Amino acid sequence: MSAANTMNPPVGERFPDSHSVSDSSDTSNEEGWEDVEPEEESQPVIGLFSDHEYPDARSMLKECKEKFNFDLLKIQKDLDLDFLDSIKLVNYVRTEVKNGNKTPDVSSKSKFEDDAYLKPVLEDDALLYSLDDLTEEQGEESTPSAQTNREVTELQEQLEQLQNQFSEYRIAVQKSMDDQLSKEDEKLAEATPKPSAHAIDRLQEADDGYFVSYAYNAIHESMLKDAVRTDSYRDFVYENKHVFKDKVVLDVGCGTGILSMFCAKAGAKKVIAVDNSNIIDRAKEIVHDNGLGDVITCIRGKIEEVTLPVEKVDIIISEWMGYGLLFEAMFDSVIYARDRYLVPGGLMAPSHATLRLAPFADPDFIASHISFWNNVYGFKMDSMLHKIYDEAVVRSNQPATVVGESQIFLTLPLHTITVEELSFLKEFQVTLDQDIDALDGWAIWFDIFFMPSRESILPENAIPSEMSKKGVVSFTTGPHGTETHWQQTILLIDHAKDNAKQGSQALKKGQVITGKVGYEKTEKGSRGVDISVQWESDAGEKGIQLWSLQ
Known part of the structure; x- marks a missing residue:
């Protein structure tokens, strides 16, 4: 890693999240929320199942109902969703569609009850701002007769409840941001000058701290x-x-x-x-x-x-x-x-880099990293498992933990690749080379190549050891090579999650696993990366999961 723009914060440490929804009744002077003040003119709404822009939420939801047989207002009513549930529903659907599933399962509130869905998928998602209006209109349609004093009172109470829920949502997101920032290294915090609260936003503070870390x-x-x-x-x-x-x-x-x-x-x-x-x-x-x-x-x-x-x-x-x-x-x-x-x-x-993915199984690591918390000196510490599967783990692994051939899922030609291409969703297919009791996760690593000429062409499935024999300087960060300080990135599968419906199961040598792997910045301006994998084996095991590399 280079000293200009790279650092090694502890795994789990996150930069602040700028995606948030503001309370329309209280957007005064709370720091960190100034940039989401409601505007006078309406914002276009991005479709739930496409990137198309609509003038308002009603027209977007109408097309969702007609073209995709998705009736958000009916789902709200049938599942008795409150405001926060509706926020989660929208972000759940956007996440599923983003991962290639245009028929997300919304048969039960449990499908999207995870608090992770409080985080907006789209920055400044105008649909989230419109949810209270849509809910209120739905209430009006159900009572088309003239408004009585009692009905007006009920509507005012509903509006007040929605406003309170909006405040709770904002506070929940703000608390999450504060918790993440509180994990910053104490030594780094002491070395970094404390800027005034109104002078530098939190993302800038993290960026400044990033460069300070390279002074040591x-x-x-x-x-x-x-x-x-x-x-x-x-x-x-x-x-x-x-x-x-x-x-x-x-x-x-x-x-x-x-x-x-x-x-x-x-x-x-x-x-x-x-x-x-x-x-x-x-x-x-x-x-x-x-x-x-x-x-x-x-x-x-x-x-x-x-x-x-x-x-x-x-x-x-x-x-x-x-x-x-x-x-x-x-x-x-x-x-x-x-x-x-x-x-x-x-x-x-260097001139080229490749990213590789391979199936990972290591019962000993699962026992020491996960099962360990079930009995610590005779005490249950299950609460320590909270979000343990949400974070990518950086560690050095034995070759035996890679239970299938790795596949290149992205090649980076440094002379031509663009920043936009660094956010992607790529297909992969791997074959198990041994029997395993369970697929514990995925191992990701990269290989680097130094081609002596801009015109030099990197072979499609370039392997550093083979390229070195041809006189090309190259190296791997994978488990089959000499250990580097980059080690490997391990994505542990949470088989208890709803998205891995079948739970863990034994797989046989020769079985094929296909899927998609995606990279995306945690947020605009952040140095963190969110990694997603969706997969399915020919034995029927399938799942989809998101990890953060922070």
Whole structure:
């Protein structure tokens, strides 16, 4: 991971969620809710089953009823849904549709009772703002006669109840945000200046803390001691000195400056090292101490904001990879640097990355990580299991825990890929290579390739060990290779959840599992990643689940 835009917060720590629904009767001065003040003119409503925009919620729901046989108001009435239930229903349907299921099961309130569905799927979802109006109109339609004083009173009471529910929803979301922020590392909190409450929003605070974390030695020591990582960059640069000779190189997220110094030693004419952490001060000293100050220029700041001393560069080198490859969102900055500064035909190092997924089974880990809480020195601690399946686990695994061949579900050609392509839903198919008592989860890792030319083509199912035999510098972060500080990302399946209806079951060697895996930023501007997997085996086991990598 690179020092410009990557960090390693504890698993489970989350950045604040900006998606929220504001109380239409109380939107005054509560911090964190200013940006959701109700507007005078109505907002378009996004369809539940399509990306089509409708002028209002009524027209959208009418088309849902006619085209998709989905009557939201009838479901509200039949299931006796209150306001929060209706919020969950909308977000549940949007989640299912987003994952490819256009016929979500709404036969019971239990299908969407999880509080996770309080979090809006769409930012500023106008349908959520309209739910109270729709409910009120439904009440009016059921009593078409002239309004009596009693009916007016009942409607006022209903409106007051809805407003109270709106406040409860807002408070619940706010509490969740506060709980997440309270988990920040105490040491990091002490090192970060406390901004005034009205000066910087919470997301900005998290971003600032992210860069502060890279001012400490420990994280750079961990990266430099990762021989797989550092040796690969060194080998590529030194084995291709003819590529770097007399070139202008940009190092995005330079950290201690190690990659910049490799390039300078390989004959680069000029190297520009950029980092937004205080580590840049150490990098300047290191560059000077090694007599490379006439070649390497160190600049403090975000690559999106600094002014470089050159118009264009010939090569961009960066170690931008995070857990699960895309955690920390540093690659967004590398893409910006590529589009802004790289000359036509210029080289990206590395040039390609691939993401792999494989079925995972490890009864010993499940026993130590999950079952452990059922009996701790004779005491039940089941409450510690709350949301334990919602978080991705970063750990190093034995090859035996991978119970089927891995499959590449995304290839990233660094010369052409866009930021938009980093949010995706891709199909996969894997075959078990052994009998297992249960499918415990999914293992995700990435492979990195350094092709010496922009025109070099990466084979469709590139394997680092095979590519290395052909002289291509590459490495894997998978369990079959030498351990790296990235380890693997494990997504544990919650077989007790309603979305895995059959529960855990034994599977046989040769059985095929198909499905889809998706990545999406936890929220706009966040460095976290939400990972979803939906799957089905030819033995009938199926499920769908969402994990957060924070």
